[in-house]
Amino acid sequence: MQGEPEGGFPFVETEGLRRVAVVCHRNADADAYLSAYALSALMKRLSPSAEVDIVAPGKMTLTARRLARIFPHRVVDDGATGGEIYELFVAVDVGHTELLGSWLGKMRESGAFxxxxxxxxxxxxxxxxxTIVDRKATSAAEVVYAIYGNLRVPVKRRVAQALLAAILFDSQHLAIAGQSALKAAVGLVEDGASLEGARRMLRGEPDYGEVVARLKGAQRLEIIRIGPWVMARSRVGSFHAAVARGLLNLGADIATATGRTEGETRCSLRSSARFFDATKIHLGTKVAAVVGREGGGGYGGGHPTAASLTSNLTAEEVEERCTSELSKLVKAPAVHVE
Incomplete structure (x- = not known):
């Protein structure tokens, strides 16, 4: 694991800490929230007198909000007070600093560690x-679990359940799990977590708006062939990640869901494990980050098979540039299928 020097997490004297903020990325997903929940529990173990807040810039996803009811913790958002009240910030699963939203400025202005x-x-x-970063990990939860292990802090059953659900979420129910994810899952079950319980938590009932967005995404999809691969792309106003996942479930190897939201273009990208295994094309670094930088003021990143970007370009321009990047990487023309 990169960046874990002597002294260990959280790298500051914990005795006497009064206020700690564990900060998720904008639109925090299940891995971000549940990892923050586990880190908050760890900080309370290390500094029992400290007040620990989870900061969720913008809205959390529906899945994350549902899980937050199962694993409740004090959550503050964009309307909260400034960052000057905190003595320690722990950002988790953030990726790009721009995903800190309004809290990026608050953290920059703060003298906190x-x-x-x-x-x-x-x-x-x-x-x-x-920084404590493990690029080989499938989820942030694996990194958090490793921190517990390095500090020799026992993982309580409730925290173990949260971390296991987070790992299942980011690893597509272990379908794309790496070695560390599988080891962590076994360890968390030994700590008292239930694999079936984690699966049930993640299933939940779909939101009406998400169902409509997924159906509209299927209705509007374009099919593009890039070499041996089938790409599906669609435009929707919300639930981009859910729509992109839905297009993969329909059989696409690569999917994009793009739309204008709150004055910016957002795009979610997904690919199948088969596509990544065959091509080694990392959607986060090779597509989302590249297209996100184009046009000025944008950013992007993510995982090998799941990524997102925000751009000042139009939805059509973002779609075309993502398709063009994939075409170059696959070394085959992008052909529209009627």
Missing amino acids: KVLVDHHPIQRTTLYDR
């Missing part, structure tokens, strides 16, 4: 004082 816990490729930034 700042730590990053992540599994995304490291972005060049001076924001953090220390």
Whole structure:
């Protein structure tokens, strides 16, 4: 694991800490929230007198909000007070600093110590004082579990259940799990977590808006062939990640769901494990990050098979540039299928 120097997490004296913020990325998903929940529990173990907040810039996803009811913790958002009240920031699963939303400015202005816990490729930034990053991990939860192990802090059953659900979420129910994810899952079950319980938590009842968005995504999809691979792309106003996942479930090897939201273009990208195994094309670093930088003011990143980007370009331009990048990487023309 990269960036874990002597002294260990959280790299500051915990005795006497009064306020700690564990910060998720904008639109926090299940891995981000549940990892933050586990880190909050760890901070309370290390510094029992500290007040620990989970910061969720913008809205959390529906799945994350449902899981937050199962694993409740005090959550503050964009309307909360400034960052000056905190003595320690722990950012988790953030990827790009822009995904901190309005809290990026608050953290920059604060003199508090700042730590990053992540599994995304490291972005060049001076924001953090220390980083713990494992790019081989499938989820941030694996990195959090490793921190518990390195500190020799026992994982309580409830925390183990949260971390196992997070790992299942980011690993597509272990379908794309790496070695560390599988080892962590076994360890968490030994700590008292239930595999079936984690699966039930993640299933839940679909939201009406999400169902409509997925159906509209299927209705509007374009089919593009890139060499031996089938790409499906669609435009929707919301639930981009759910729509992209749905297009994969229909049989596509690669999927994009793009649309204008709150004055910017957002795009979610997904690929099948088969596509990644055959091509080694990392959607986060090779497509989302590249297209996100184009047009100025945008950003992107993510995982090998799941990524997202935000751009000032139009939805059509983002779609075309993602398709063009994939075409170049596969070394085959993109052909529209009527």
